[in-house]
Amino acid sequence: MPTPNAATWRDALKAGRAACIDAYLARPRANALLTGLTQLTDAVLRDIWRAHDVPARAALVAVGGYGRGEMYPQSDVDLLILLDDGLPEGELGRFETLIGLFWDVGLPIGHSVRRLSECLAESAGDITIQTNLLEARHLAGDPGLYERMRAGLAAQMDVIAFYQAKSLEQKARHGRHAEVALLLEPNLKESPGGLRDIQNIFWVCRAAGLTTRPGHHLGDLVRAEVMCEAEARALTADYRLLANMRIRLHLAINRREDRMLYEFQERVAAAMGISADGPRRASERLMQRYYRAARRISLANRLVLGELRNRLLPPTAPRVLPGTPGFRAVGNLLDVEEDQFARHPDSLLETFLVLTREHTLVGCTPRLLRALARGGRHINADFRRTPDNHARFLQLLREPYGVSGALKLMHQLGILGRYIPLFERITGQMQHDQFHIYPVDEHTLMVLRNLRRLALSEFAHEFPLAHRLMGACQRPDLLYLAALFHDIAKGRGGDHSSLGAIDARRFCLGHGLPREDADHVAWLVAEHLSLSQTAQKQDLSDPDVISAFAARCGDVKRLTSLYLLTLCDIRGTSPKVWNAWKEKLTRELYLAARHVLEQGSPVMDSVEEKKEQARAQLRLYGYPTGAEDTLWKRLDDVYFLRQDARDIGWQTRRLLPLLSRHNLIVSARLAPVGEGVEVLVYAPDEEALFARISAFFARLGYSILAARIHTTSDDHAIDTFYALDPEHPQIPYRDFLNYIEHELTADLAAHQPLGPIPQGRLERRLKAFPLEPEISLTRSDNRKDFVLTFCAGDRPGLLAQVARILTEHHASVLTARINTLGQRAEDVFVLESEALEKPGKRLALEKALLDGLRVTAGAGP
Numbered sequence: 068m069p070t071p072n073a074a075t076w077r078d079a080l081k082a083g084r085a086a087c088i089d090a091y092l093a094r095p096r097a098n099a100l101l102t103g104l105t106q107l108t109d110a111v112l113r114d115i116w117r118a119h120d121v122p123a124r125a126a127l128v129a130v131g132g133y134g135r136g137e138m139y140p141q142s143d144v145d146l147l148i149l150l151d152d153g154l155p156e157g158e159l160g161r162f163e164t165l166i167g168l169f170w171d172v173g174l175p176i177g178h179s180v181r182r183l184s185e186c187l188a189e190s191a192g193d194i195t196i197q198t199n200l201l202e203a204r205h206l207a208g209d210p211g212l213y214e215r216m217r218a219g220l221a222a223q224m225d226v227i228a229f230y231q232a233k234s235l236e237q238k239a240r241h242g243r244h245a246e247v248a249l250l251l252e253p254n255l256k257e258s259p260g261g262l263r264d265i266q267n268i269f270w271v272c273r274a275a276g277l278t279t280r281p282g283h284h285l286g287d288l289v290r291a292e293v294m295c296e297a298e299a300r301a302l303t304a305d306y307r308l309l310a311n312m313r314i315r316l317h318l319a320i321n322r323r324e325d326r327m328l329y330e331f332q333e334r335v336a337a338a339m340g341i342s343a344d345g346p347r348r349a350s351e352r353l354m355q356r357y358y359r360a361a362r363r364i365s366l367a368n369r370l371v372l373g374e375l376r377n378r379l380l381p382p383t384a385p386r387v388l389p390g391t392p393g394f395r396a397v398g399n400l401l402d403v404e405e406d407q408f409a410r411h412p413d414s415l416l417e418t419f420l421v422l423t424r425e426h427t428l429v430g431c432t433p434r435l436l437r438a439l440a441r442g443g444r445h446i447n448a449d450f451r452r453t454p455d456n457h458a459r460f461l462q463l464l465r466e467p468y469g470v471s472g473a474l475k476l477m478h479q480l481g482i483l484g485r486y487i488p489l490f491e492r493i494t495g496q497m498q499h500d501q502f503h504i505y506p507v508d509e510h511t512l513m514v515l516r517n518l519r520r521l522a523l524s525e526f527a528h529e530f531p532l533a534h535r536l537m538g539a540c541q542r543p544d545l546l547y548l549a550a551l552f553h554d555i556a557k558g559r560g561g562d563h564s565s566l567g568a569i570d571a572r573r574f575c576l577g578h579g580l581p582r583e584d585a586d587h588v589a590w591l592v593a594e595h596l597s598l599s600q601t602a603q604k605q606d607l608s609d610p611d612v613i614s615a616f617a618a619r620c621g622d623v624k625r626l627t628s629l630y631l632l633t634l635c636d637i638r639g640t641s642p643k644v645w646n647a648w649k650e651k652l653t654r655e656l657y658l659a660a661r662h663v664l665e666q667g668s669p670v671m672d673s674v675e676e677k678k679e680q681a682r683a684q685l686r687l688y689g690y691p692t693g694a695e696d697t698l699w700k701r702l703d704d705v706y707f708l709r710q711d712a713r714d715i716g717w718q719t720r721r722l723l724p725l726l727s728r729h730n731l732i733v734s735a736r737l738a739p740v741g742e743g744v745e746v747l748v749y750a751p752d753e754e755a756l757f758a759r760i761s762a763f764f765a766r767l768g769y770s771i772l773a774a775r776i777h778t779t780s781d782d783h784a785i786d787t788f789y790a791l792d793p794e795h796p797q798i799p800y801r802d803f804l805n806y807i808e809h810e811l812t813a814d815l816a817a818h819q820p821l822g823p824i825p826q827g828r829l830e831r832r833l834k835a836f837p838l839e840p841e842i843s844l845t846r847s848d849n850r851k852d853f854v855l856t857f858c859a860g861d862r863p864g865l866l867a868q869v870a871r872i873l874t875e876h877h878a879s880v881l882t883a884r885i886n887t888l889g890q891r892a893e894d895v896f897v898l899e900s901e902a903l904e905k906p907g908k909r910l911a912l913e914k915a916l917l918d919g920l921r922v923t924a925g926a927g928p
Contacts, residue, residue: 076111076172083107088140088318095339097310104138109206111172112146116207119165122158124151126208128216131177134202135266135281140317141324144169146178147203149186151212183212187219194232197224198270202281227379229274234372237267250504251497253357255313256325260361262309264368265302271375293374294367302367305360312357315339327354330834346560348836351497358495358506366440366479373433382432391421401425402432408442412450415442416459416486419477423469431476439480446485457578460486464544471516474551478512489555489570496558504641507557515550517635518543532654533634536627545584548575549591549632568593591628594619598633602652603886604856604895607659608709610669611848616656617663626664630657647742648772648789674707677715684716695719697726701779709775709882713739718747718785730783733812735804743772743791746807750815752784757880758821758870763811764790765824765867774883793887821871824864838891840920842913844903852881853898853909859920861892869894872919876912877902 087103109129116127131145132138146169148162162180169176181189190197200220205213241259256262265283272278278287283306285299294302315338316324316331327335332350336342341349385395385402393407393414401422408415418439422428431439450456463473477483484491493507505513520526521537540546548571556566568589575585597619605612620626633653638645663669672680678699685695698719707715721734732749739745748760757776764771769790777785840859847854855878859865866885873880878900886893902908 073168073171076115080107080111080173083111084140091314095311097307097314100314101137101139101310104140104142105133105136108133108138108144108174111174112144112169113207115165115168115172119168121161121165121208122150122154124154124209124212125149125162126210126213127206128213129204129206130199130202132202134199134204135283136204139313141322142175143177143323144174145199146176147186147200148178148180149208149212149216150180150182151209152182152184154182183216183219186216187223190220191223194229194236197229198233201270201273204281224274226275230271230372230375230379233267233271234376237264237368251354251506252326252328253361254326255309255316255357258361260363260365260368262306262313264364265306268368268371271372275375275379288371293371298367298370301363305364305367308356308360309364311339312353327357329836347558348497351558354497355495355506362479362481362494366436370433370437370440373436377433388421388425391417391425394418394421396425396428397432399427399429400432401428401430401435403435403438405434405438408438408445412442412445413453413455413459415439415445415482416456416463419463419473420459420466422476423463423466423473426468436480439482443481443485446482451486454579456486461544461578461580464547470547471512471519474515475512478508487551487555487574490551493555493557505639507554510639511551511554513639514553514632514635515547517638518546518550518631521631521635530634530650533631536631540627540631542584545588546591546628546632548588549595549628550635552588552592553595553632553636564593564596587625587628590625591632594629595632595636598629598653598656599637599649602656603649604884604893606709606882606884606897607652607655613656613659613669614663617660620660620664623661623664626657626660643793646772646791647738647740648791651740672712674704677707677710677712680712681715681719684713685719688720690720690723694723698722701781701783702777702785703780706777706785709777714787718787721747722749722785731812731816733808733815735807737804738789738791740789743789744769744804744807746788746790746811748784748786748788748811748815750784750786752778752782754877754879755821755874756784756786756815757883758867758874759815760786760788760811761867761870762821762824762864763814764788765864767807768792768794768863770887771866771883771885772887773885774880776880776882821874824867824871840917842916842920844909844913847897851899853878853900853903855896855898855916856894857916857920858891858893861887865892865920866894868919869896869916872912872915873898876900876908876915878912 084104084107087100087107090103091097091100112127126149128134128147128149129145130147132142133145138144148165150159159180166176166178166180169178186196186200190200197220200216203213203217203220240257240263244254244258254261268288269278269283272288272291272293277291277293278284280287285294285303288294289296289299312327312335313325315335316327319331319334319338324331332354333348336349336353339353341353343349344352382397382400385397388394388396388401393404393411394417395402395404401418403418418431418435422431464470466473474483477486478490478494481491484494490508490511493511496507518537521530521533522543524534527534537543552567552571552574554563554567555570556563559566571592572585572589575588576582580588597616601612601616607613617626620629630653634650637649637653659669682692682695686692710718717736722732725732726749730751732747734747736745737743746760748756750756757774761771767790769792772789772791774789775787779785838858838860840857842855842857844853844855846852857869866883870880873896878898881897881899883897884895886895900908903912
């Protein structure tokens with residue numbers, strides 16, 4: 068019989084894969100596909116091995132995921148070619164053509180060629196190799212050689228050392244993925260709660276001899292009494308979900324990828340038969356299932372590994388905790404009697420109070436964790452109506468230590484969602500608003516953690532004012548309740564702030580809080596966006612803005628609580644959203660509004676007061692009396708009202724020495740807020756000036772945070788821009804400021820026609836979930852100017868594009884407030900234009916802006 072050639076095996080492999088995948092698509096069973104692909108690969112490899120002239124004292128061994136019997140559509144084929152120690156060196160060359168043939172037939176192999184002694188030596192010194200060989204499976208060749216390797220691996224296995232090494236490895240892996248674990252693009256394998264956490268359970272159990280078969284055989288773990296049947300059934304269902312998601316991902320993109328990137332989520336959801344439901348996208352429903360499964364997998368991993376730890380490293384004898392009947396300490400872990408929650412369901416919440424009060428405890432024993440997870444079924448409507456349970460939950464929020472940790476543990480165990488059913492609805496809820504990077508539940512717990520962090524002295528340097536305010540807060544528990552409820556109505560449709568306020572008030576009154584406290588919490592939930600919107604979208608130099616916001620708050624208690632909640636809420640969305648500029652604006656608004664509430668009027672210096680303060684600065688720099696008049700006589704009162712005295716002094720110092728010799732001046736400094744740059748431009752006024760400067764910063768890769776534009780009496784513009792490099796917010800060197808001054812001066816002096824706007828790369832999240840632009844163009848309160856507000860997906864060059872459109876429609880920018888939230892831009896411009904007096908011109912501008920922003924939303928490579 069003739070030996071098959073590579074083409075024959077390649078065709079057989081291709082046809083077999085197609086048959087397996089077709090069968091899966093007809094009846095989606097993950098295990099059947101993984102097993103089918105594994106068996107197909109086994110058959111092809113065995114045929115090639117048998118048809119090839121290989122030495123007798125060698126074996127072909129499947130390792131890793133392939134050895135485990137889990138061949139995903141884009142998995143590598145992990146192979147070990149095992150050699151007898153006595154095999155002559157000259158025989159090794161015969162394997163090179165074999166390995167080449169594996170590739171030729173279309174097998175994406177990852178291989179190693181080792182002698183038996185090398186395998187055992189490297190396994191003893193490398194936990195990764197030891198784990199890989201733990202799942203070894205004989206394919207072809209010398210079975211005795213393979214069995215000798217298995218015996219050698221078993222003999223050198225130190226179960227305790229292996230357990231400790233895998234625990235540390237898992238902790239390190241979780242740390243590496245801490246920034247993306249429960250974010251919106253999880254890694255199905257590596258993230259906490261991913262497939263790797265399930266594999267880790269079986270690796271350690273197999274090392275301990277609790278299971279001897281490769282793969283995921285949960286029945287073995289049930290028989291070994293490290294998990295119960297209900298836990299095994301739940302873990303099986305969660306494993307199937309993740310396995311199916313990974314299969315669908317591989318099939319959808321036809322390449323090796325384990326991250327559920329934004330651009331793949333809708334495709335995978337559609338492939339799994341998940342459709343949109345009202346305001347919720349199909350991808351949101353899919354990912355919510357994933358996040359909930361990941362949470363349960365993490366808990367199962369924690370329970371099983373904890374149980375194994377107790378078997379391998381027996382704990383110390385329990386000790387009684389005075390005043391806590393039914394509870395005890397085992398080492399530094401809290402433990403409980405077996406039937407504690409069955410006999411006393413009300414002690415479920417008591418567990419978390421004990422954890423916050425006993426400072427020597429760092430966690431719970433596996434028995435207690437399992438009891439809590441099972442005991443959650445006792446939390447029903449009657450449990451939630453019991454006044455004693457109300458008192459325990461509220462007391463937990465009033466504890467001085469451990470509150471955020473206790474609530475996080477309650478959430479991981481499913482108890483928080485059972486006690487507050489509305490919280491369970493937002494568990495795993497996606498947020499495609501272009502700036503949140505956490506699901507709603509994780510964001511909520513992050514906000515609460517941030518509030519707790521403000522009270523700790525070791526973090527006082529981060530936000531000194533907020534730390535002092537938090538320390539003086541007499542009822543921080545009300546703040547924590549507001550944090551728990553501020554986003555609880557997301558995903559329902561409608562205004563989540565208003566809906567959440569109703570939920571918060573009902574919860575507080577139902578828990579016996581005084582109406583005044585319930586109203587305070589509900590008001591915070593209803594208004595939790597108002598401070599940031601006012602600070603970032605309105606002119607804080609306008610006393611009417613400050614007075615109106617202060618009136619909205621009503622008293623200092625509400626204002627202070629709202630400031631603290633706002634700071635922690637913004638910081639809990641994404642590390643990239645919060646910056647020094649937002650901190651400056653929120654702090655300024657808080658202090659100004661507080662002055663109104665305490666003194667009855669805004670703390671607004673008059674024009675003469677600001678001039679005197681600026682003059683005092685000038686004298687410190689050696690400027691004689693009256694030197695400032697050369698510049699100031701060209702400026703009207705509006706300039707002085709909109710500027711801080713320190714900024715007036717700085718601008719005057721930079722312009723005075725050059726004013727008589729230069730018609731165009733550019734000066735830059737590090738922004739006083741601590742991040743970014745402040746750039747002053749003095750130039751002859753022209754219609755396209757704002758557009759030219761915006762285009763310059765776009766080419767530089769900078770985001771403009773704010774701009775003030777003023778025209779002097781001799782038709783010159785004094786424009787101030789605050790700009791930031793989003794990737795490198797702090798610039799430590801002077802040379803770059805010189806570069807800005809030189810290049811921007813040259814750019815403006817050239818008076819070239821406006822060139823192409825740099826497009827840059829559109830963020831993947833924005834490409835996958837584009838924002839429909841929203842625009843509003845209305846008259847300002849003074850009836851002279853126009854206020855333009857728009858919301859659109861952000862990208863490099865966006866502001867330059869808007870500036871160009873405004874120039875083309877003869878609209879001059881008086882002020883610009885740029886608010887960027889992740890990939891979401893919410894900008895406000897005050898415009899001056901005679902053309903906009905005509906409704907048709909306003910309509911034409913709105914249409915041009917919508918068209919331009921839509922192009923932006925759909926552009927990018």
